Amino acid sequence: MLLKQLSVFLENRPGRITQVTKVLDEIGVNISAFSIADTSDFGILRMIVDNIDAALQALKAQGFSVRTTQVVGLVVPHQPGGMHQALEHVDKAGIEIEYMYAFAYNSKAAVIIKADDTLKLVNVLTESGYHVLQEGELMHE
Amino acid sequence: MIWNEHAECMDREQLLRLQNERLRNMVSRLYYNVPFYRKKFQEAGINPGDITGIDQLKDLPTTKKQDLRDNYPFGLFAVPQSEIVRLHASSGTTGKPTVGGYTRADLRTWSEVVARSLYAAGVDKNDIVHVSYGYGLFTGGLGIHQGAQKIGATVIPASGGNTKKQIQIMHDFGSTVLACTPSYALYLADTMKEMGMDPSELKLRRGIFGAEPWTEEMRKEIEAKLHLKAMDIYGLTEVMGPGVAMECEHQQGLHIFEDHFIPEIVDPVTLQPVPYGQVGELVFSAVTKEGMPLLRYRTRDLTTMTIEKCTCGRTLARLTKFLGRSDDMLIIRGVNVFPSQIESVLLEMSETEPHYQLIVDRINNLDILEICVEVNEAFFSDEIRQMEGLAKKIKANIESVLGISAKIKLVEPKTIERSEGKAKRVIDRRKLID
Ligand SMILES: [Zn+2]
Numbered sequence: 001m002l003l004k005q006l007s008v009f010l011e012n013r014p015g016r017i018t019q020v021t022k023v024l025d026e027i028g029v030n031i032s033a034f035s036i037a038d039t040s041d042f043g044i045l046r047m048i049v050d051n052i053d054a055a056l057q058a059l060k061a062q063g064f065s066v067r068t069t070q071v072v073g074l075v076v077p078h079q080p081g082g083m084h085q086a087l088e089h090v091d092k093a094g095i096e097i098e099y100m101y102a103f104a105y106n107s108k109a110a111v112i113i114k115a116d117d118t119l120k121l122v123n124v125l126t127e128s129g130y131h132v133l134q135e136g137e138l139m140h141e
Numbered sequence: 142m143i144w145n146e147h148a149e150c151m152d153r154e155q156l157l158r159l160q161n162e163r164l165r166n167m168v169s170r171l172y173y174n175v176p177f178y179r180k181k182f183q184e185a186g187i188n189p190g191d192i193t194g195i196d197q198l199k200d201l202p203t204t205k206k207q208d209l210r211d212n213y214p215f216g217l218f219a220v221p222q223s224e225i226v227r228l229h230a231s232s233g234t235t236g237k238p239t240v241g242g243y244t245r246a247d248l249r250t251w252s253e254v255v256a257r258s259l260y261a262a263g264v265d266k267n268d269i270v271h272v273s274y275g276y277g278l279f280t281g282g283l284g285i286h287q288g289a290q291k292i293g294a295t296v297i298p299a300s301g302g303n304t305k306k307q308i309q310i311m312h313d314f315g316s317t318v319l320a321c322t323p324s325y326a327l328y329l330a331d332t333m334k335e336m337g338m339d340p341s342e343l344k345l346r347r348g349i350f351g352a353e354p355w356t357e358e359m360r361k362e363i364e365a366k367l368h369l370k371a372m373d374i375y376g377l378t379e380v381m382g383p384g385v386a387m388e389c390e391h392q393q394g395l396h397i398f399e400d401h402f403i404p405e406i407v408d409p410v411t412l413q414p415v416p417y418g419q420v421g422e423l424v425f426s427a428v429t430k431e432g433m434p435l436l437r438y439r440t441r442d443l444t445t446m447t448i449e450k451c452t453c454g455r456t457l458a459r460l461t462k463f464l465g466r467s468d469d470m471l472i473i474r475g476v477n478v479f480p481s482q483i484e485s486v487l488l489e490m491s492e493t494e495p496h497y498q499l500i501v502d503r504i505n506n507l508d509i510l511e512i513c514v515e516v517n518e519a520f521f522s523d524e525i526r527q528m529e530g531l532a533k534k535i536k537a538n539i540e541s542v543l544g545i546s547a548k549i550k551l552v553e554p555k556t557i558e559r560s561e562g563k564a565k566r567v568i569d570r571r572k573l574i575d
Contacts, residue, residue, distance in 0.1 A: 007523035009516055011553050037525050042551050044523055061335075063555045065521040098524055114523065 001122045001132055002070040004052050005112065008045040009065035012038065020045060023062050029055045032138045033073075033112055035101035046101070048073070048112060048138060069114065072121050073133030076102075076109045083111070086130055090115070093124045105138070144260035144292065145253070148400050149455045153448065156456065160403055161194035163428035168192045168201070171436060174219040177212055178202070178436060195403055199414055203424065203437040206239065209379065214240045218433050225432055230278040231378040241280070241378045242432035248287065250429055251381050254398045255288020258387035261396065261453075262347050262372040264318050266293030269344075271311055273321035273329070274352065275301040280382030281352050285320045288384060294318070301325070304332045311343055319369065320349040323359055328559055330366035345369040351376065351383055354463060354481050358488030375460065379438050380425045386460055391452045394459030401429045404458060405437065406446045420445050420464055471501055471567065473508045476545050480566045486538045487514060498557045502570045510547040512539065515554050 010016045017036070024031065034047040049055045052068060059066045076083050090097065090113075098114040110133065115121040125132050143149050151159070169189040171178035181202040182189070192201070209217060214237075218225065226245050230238040243251065264270065270289040274281025282300055289296045297314060299307050301321075308329065310316070319326065326348055333340055345367055351374035360371045375395050376383035385402050386395035397404050406421040407414055415421040423442045427434050443464040450456055465479030472478070480499060487497055496515040501508060514535060522528055532549045539547050558565055 005523065007521070009521045009528075009551075009553060011551075011556065039525060039529065042528065044525060044528070046523060060518075063553070065516055065518050065554050067518065067521055067523065069523045098526075 001072075001126065001134055002118060003048055003073045003112070003133060003135055003138075005069045005071045005114070006047045006049055006052055006055055006059075007067050007069055008047075008059060010036075010043045010045055012041055012043060016043075017045060019062070020059065020064065023058050024049065024055055027051075027054055027058050029058075032105075033101065033103035033110075035099075035112075037099065046099075046112075048103075050138065070118050072113045072115070072118055072125065073105075073138070074111050074113060074125060075105060075131035075133060076111060077130070078108060083109075086125065086128075089124055089128045089130075090121060093120060095121050095124065105133070142260040142263060142265060143454065144257040148398070149257060149396070149457055151400070151456055153456055156399060157195070159400055160428065163400075164195050164198070164403065164426065165189075165192055167426065167428045167430075167434050167436070170219050170431075171434065175217060177208065177217055198403070198405060198426065198437060199407075199412075201437055203412055203439055204435045205439050206379070206441070209239050210237050213237045215242060217435065218242045220244055220431055228278075229280045229283075229378055229382065231280070232278070238278070239378055240433075241382070244431040247381075247430055247432050250401055251284060251384060252287040252291040254381065254384035254401060255284055256291040257398060258374055258384045259285075259288055259292055259294070259318075259349065261387045261389040261455075262318075262349055262374075263370075263390050264289075264292070264294060264347055264349070268317045268347075269295045269297065269315055270318040270320060270349075271297045271299055271307075271314075271316035273299050273301060273307060273319065273325060274383075280376065280378050281320075281322075284376070284382035284384060285349060289318075289320075304329060305336060308333055308336065308338065311345070312338070315344045317344050318347045318349060319345050319367070322352045323350040323355040323363060323371070324353060324559075326350055326363045326367060326371070327359070330363070331559075340366065340368045343368070347372060349374050349383075354465060356481055356485050356488060358485060362488065377440060379433075379435055380427050380440075381430070385425065389451060389453040389455060393451055394447065394461040396451065396455050396457040396459055397446075399457050402427055404446060404460075406444065409443075417447055418445055418461075420462075423460065471499070471569065473501060473510050474545055476543060478510070478543055478545070482542055483512060483539060484566075486542050487535065490534065490538065496554075496557050496559075498566060498568065500568045500570065508571070510545065511550055512547050513550045513552045513557060515557055516551045517554060 030050045032048045037044045096116040100111050100113045102111045172182055172189040224244050225242040227243040229241045232238050272285050276282030346369050348369045348371040350371055363371045373388045374383050375386040386397040388395050403426040405414055405424040407424050409422040423440045423444050425438050426436050445461045446458055447461055448458045465481045498513045500511040536549045
């Protein structure tokens with residue numbers, strides 16, 4: 001029930017993100033979701049891709065610091081306050097969110113969430129009837 | 142293993158008599174054959190006959206690197222050029238190179254001390270010695286080469302560069318000993334990893350590393366990455382080349398081959414000897430050298446020395462701790478800073494690779510120290526908070542060791558320039574402004 005996210009350490013230098021997308025493009029890896037978190041000196045590029053092993057290998061070969069992290073992909077119910085209600089369940093369960101970012105999934109909205117206890121997050125969301133994305137689901141849309 | 146038990150395990154009183162005799166001989170050669178020294182002796186009112194032993198070394202003139210520059214290229218040679226059979230030079234980062242001239246006997250002495258060094262490291266005729274020190278004017282390549290040949294080892298004169306091919310050769314020829322700079326050893330390890338090669342596929346068991354300062358932590362890293370025992374060798378072109386001092390298998394400091402190179406540890410300001418165990422500048426008198434015998438040559442290396450007998454049986458004095466080269470010393474906001482101190486801090490925090498660069502600048506009359514540190518994969522986190530935490534931790538540790546604050550910049554792996562020879566650790570932009 002967990003998705004594997006690819007994170008890349010980037011210095012704040014012009015063209016670094018393009019370098020990453022170029023590597024992925026060259027090996028035919030598609031990016032389903034991505035976000036950048038940055039400070040004044042460096043940034044962390046986080047992505048969900050369709051072939052994480054190939055992406056990992058190709059980026060490492062190019063000298064990037066790369067790692068994979070388990071995250072949760074939540075499809076946000078298409079109704080007013082849908083996101084808010086979902087997060088209320090998370091709060092109630094005492095789960096702390098480290099970060100999250102949104103992306104489009106089958107013309108719906110979805111969010112990637114990294115929490116202090118990712119497994120618990122999945123359980124809470126599934127038990128409350130939410131659609132939690134599975135690995136592979138994004139590829140075969 | 143001891144190559145020359147007579148010389149290396151000599152009773153210290155006997156050694157002293159030998160040193161006294163050799164010093165007297167050297168002083169008279171310098172007085173009569175080198176105008177530079179004759180002038181210095183005369184200015185100091187010293188006659189060669191006044192010198193009876195090494196207890197008088199402290200009264201003799203010292204030799205500085207600048208003296209070599211002033212007498213460039215052959216002004217300090219003590220024999221006619223026809224007696225010189227080899228020249229070496231070390232590339233100075235500023236100004237002219239430092240030249241060393243060797244007679245046939247000097248080359249014999251040099252091979253002898255390198256042979257002793259290799260034996261001390263546990264290397265013998267059964268070994269295949271892969272020499273990745275540069276061959277050429279640099280003393281590293283040919284220096285180790287001659288000594289390895291003397292003990293009957295199989296020598297691979299690989300020289301520097303073409304790293305992937307070197308790894309291939311090491312693999313195919315079954316090299317058991319690697320001789321190179323410690324930073325090149327790490328570079329080799331990194332390249333092997335890139336090539337997808339496991340170091341355990343190689344037969345390496347010993348490393349003879351020197352020609353640049355390195356730390357205990359760096360040693361551990363090299364040993365872990367290359368699966369060999371890393372041994373420290375010391376030397377400098379002005380005195381001879383590699384083989385002036387060498388670690389034995391007990392690794393309790395570097396044994397100085399004192400029958401050829403008389404060491405002193407002196408106060409860098411007063412030039413008077415400091416007691417054993419105290420930090421001072423290392424000074425050498427190359428008493429048996431014919432080509433270019435330097436008297437009390439100031440190495441600029443800060444270190445400590447002991448004459449306690451080593452577990453290995455050698456009676457030779459040992460250099461116990463190198464605390465940096467005073468050439469590398471940076472004065473930042475009035476504080477003496479050695480790059481080696483920063484390296485130690487980074488390596489104690491296992492999260493970081495030992496690849497770093499110090500950038501010193503002066504902004505509004507204030508010295509600014511920036512330390513670029515490469516972030517390795519093991520530490521890299523997808524959370525900003527943790528990455529900032531790393532930077533803060535490095536900053537705090539550096540501050541507690543140096544007593545000055547530094548800006549920490551985390552950079553991508555392999556962005557700090559790797560040189561296949563010596564590592565460029567410091568960029569001092571203040572010099573450009575001055
Ligand atoms: Zn010893």
